[in-house]
Amino acid sequence: MKKLVINAMLLTSIVALSACSGAPKKIDSLEKARTAYNKASNKEIVAKHAASELDDARSSLSHADKIWRNDGKVRHINHYAYIASQKVQIAELIAQRKEDDATARGIVATLGDVLFDSGKARLKESSMGNIQKVANFMTSYPERSAVVEGHTDSMGDDDFNYDLRITTRNLGESVPVADNNTREGRQQNRRVEVIFPDLGHQISELSE
Amino acid sequence: MVIKKWKLCLIAASSIALGACSSAPKPETEIALSNSALENAEVAGAQKYAPIELRKAKEKQGQADLAVADEKYDSAKHLSEQAAVDAELAKAKSEAEKSRLAVKEVEDSIDLIRTELKRSANQ
Numbered sequence: 001m002k003k004l005v006i007n008a009m010l011l012t013s014i015v016a017l018s019a020c021s022g023a024p025k026k027i028d029s030l031e032k033a034r035t036a037y038n039k040a041s042n043k044e045i046v047a048k049h050a051a052s053e054l055d056d057a058r059s060s061l062s063h064a065d066k067i068w069r070n071d072g073k074v075r076h077i078n079h080y081a082y083i084a085s086q087k088v089q090i091a092e093l094i095a096q097r098k099e100d101d102a103t104a105r106g107i108v109a110t111l112g113d114v115l116f117d118s119g120k121a122r123l124k125e126s127s128m129g130n131i132q133k134v135a136n137f138m139t140s141y142p143e144r145s146a147v148v149e150g151h152t153d154s155m156g157d158d159d160f161n162y163d164l165r166i167t168t169r170n171l172g173e174s175v176p177v178a179d180n181n182t183r184e185g186r187q188q189n190r191r192v193e194v195i196f197p198d199l200g201h202q203i204s205e206l207s208e
Numbered sequence: 209m210v211i212k213k214w215k216l217c218l219i220a221a222s223s224i225a226l227g228a229c230s231s232a233p234k235p236e237t238e239i240a241l242s243n244s245a246l247e248n249a250e251v252a253g254a255q256k257y258a259p260i261e262l263r264k265a266k267e268k269q270g271q272a273d274l275a276v277a278d279e280k281y282d283s284a285k286h287l288s289e290q291a292a293v294d295a296e297l298a299k300a301k302s303e304a305e306k307s308r309l310a311v312k313e314v315e316d317s318i319d320l321i322r323t324e325l326k327r328s329a330n331q
Contacts (some may be wrong), residue, residue, distance in 0.1 A: 079286045086293040093300035100307035104314060 024071050030064050036088045037061050043110040044177035049098035057087035212245065235285035242269055242288040245295035249302065254295075257302035265294035 037057055038047050046054055064080035083136070179185035246265055254262040272287035 077291070082290060083293050086290075086297050090293075090297050090300045093297070093304040097300070097304040097307045100304070100311045104307065104311045 024068055027068060027074060027077050027081070029078045029085075030068055032046040033061055033064065033081040033084040033088070036085055040092050043092070043095070046091055049095040052089035053087065053094055054103045057084050057091055060084035060087055148173050209287055217304035233280040233283070234281050235272075236330070237286050238275045238288040238292070239272065239276070239301045242272070242295060245292040249295040249298040252302040253306065254298040254302045257305040258298040261294055261298035261301055265298055288293060 001164070036055075040057070041054055060080050061084040062076050064084055067080065068077050171187070176185075176189045177191070179191060180186035238259060242265070246262075246269060249258070249262055249265065268287050268291035272284045275281070275284035275287055
């Protein structure tokens with residue numbers, strides 16, 4: 001009985017040993033790169049915005065994997081696994097940047113009635129801080145254009161200054177956002193919208 | 209006679225191995241690529257937004273240059289490939305950070321405007 005147990009143990013270790021020699025020993029850097037790649041490829045924004053970068057990462061990973069399966073030098077496996085890991089991170093960062101850029105483009109800053117007194121087109125002193133913030137944003141990103149839309153209530157008309165980089169659209173009373181029959185509604189309708197359009201779609205947007 | 213054959217084999221094998229080492233070409237392309245990747249990273253503001261990644265890339269670039277001087281071209285190739293990918297990461301990180309800050313800045317100013325609107329509506 002005792003002998004049988006020992007035999008069984010021996011058999012188990014032989015099986016375990018042969019399993020080990022069947023595939024090369026796992027390498028940390030490669031496993032980490034694989035995990036990172038799988039995680040990134042499951043992220044929707046990475047697939048959407050950084051498909052080619054993810055492809056690059058995959059080809060480095062396959063290269064590392066191939067060397068590993070052929071029992072190649074650990075130094076080489078580590079090298080390509082490192083390249084793959086870095087490329088995965090690059091893909092994630094690029095995806096995040098593109099997502100943020102899309103968000104920024106979609107932002108419509110509505111500068112409300114606080115900017116103006118009724119019947120006046122001159123900006124109030126108190127609104128300068130906010131205007132300055134928009135200006136700072138545009139100075140930091142000179143490649144980004146802005147559309148400044150000025151709206152009035154139905155009682156009046158207004159104008160807005162413009163610069164080479166800024167396109168102004170005077171929409172007058174054509175696009176109200178509230179009831180022009182009440183004082184509160186008219187207040188909401190007197191507004192300026194600053195839009196940062198998608199660079200690619202800018203022309204069609206302006207030629208409306 | 210048997211021993212002699214064995215010795216011959218060893219000599220042949222080692223000369224092949226040596227030949228393989230010395231025949232590795234100088235990694236001109238990889239070095240040029242990592243140089244331009246470093247330049248791009250700096251232009252993107254990596255000094256400010258990704259200093260750690262940039263430093264890592266520069267260190268590897270320096271090590272690659274030393275390896276080239278020692279004619280260790282195999283190691284120089286790996287080092288400059290890693291320097292390039294580190295520099296690309298530094299660039300991507302810088303650009304992501306700038307975009308994140310841009311969104312935050314616009315959102316902050318909109319929040320401020322909203323607060324002021326509410327305040328004026330309550331007056």
